[in-house]
Amino acid sequence: MASIETVRTAAALRHRIAAWRSAGERVGLVPTMGGIHDGHLALVHAAREGCDRVAATLFVNPKQFGPSEDFATYPRDDARDARLLAEVGAELLFAPGLEEMYPEGFATRVSVSGVTEGLCGPHRPGFFDGVATVVCKLLMQALPDAAYFGEKDYQQLRMVRRMVADLAIPVDIVPVATVREADGLALSSRNDYLTASERQNAPTLYRVLSAIATRLEGGQGSVADLTVWGLGELEGAGFGPIDYLEVRDADTLEPVEVLDKPARVLAAAWLGKARLIDNVAVRPAR
């Protein structure tokens, strides 16, 4: 059976990773909040391809949950998570307690402006600062060569890239394509909150984003018209409230009106108790 070593302190984590790196091995880090599914495992697969050693982290970060969000009920099964991560070749798991990450007196907040200002930003106050703070800390604790993040959380990925560039953190940030169910629904720990009938309607989100991307690429409609169409489709499938459905520059996340550079169609919308987010690429015709 595959085995994984679990460490609870930053000192132990850094010691193990530093030993690998000083032996000339490239180390990839995969940060997660647990609730491991095939999306997380794709990050480990990508890290295995790009690196000699893979370390994962498991920490449900209270700083990225709002007061009315699901911190208390977020899925937690550390033994299952460790087993799944081990099976795909992660060798080290950093699973710190709250005290290790946020000891008494902790007073620092990492805040990235610009890319965090629209989309999920206004709907989840404090979320991106919480993510930036914990990712910055995990990167400093681990000091890996590379860290892997899913494109499913596209705004988060752009933010992490910005932060690492701005703070000159010496790590390569590697994006990994979104893993989906056969019907297109992006895998997420929060999909478990869907009822059976909501689950049937959930793939509409990806279908709408893909249709908008295809039509934009084919010159069949403006950003404004296709956005209105998409909102109607989502409402018709029972989504609501719809936090946003927008086309943004793939790099800067600035709003896009005319498709002349690589862009992204992004949405976040509630379906029952689940807030689903997804995004797809749009490439301008050459």
Ligand code: AMP
């Ligand atoms: P989380 O545990 O939800 O914080 O996610 C940990 C990492 O897994 C983040 O980099 C996510 O973007 C990534 N991730 C989550 N779901 C997926 C998915 N369906 N496909 C690819 N990556 C994902």
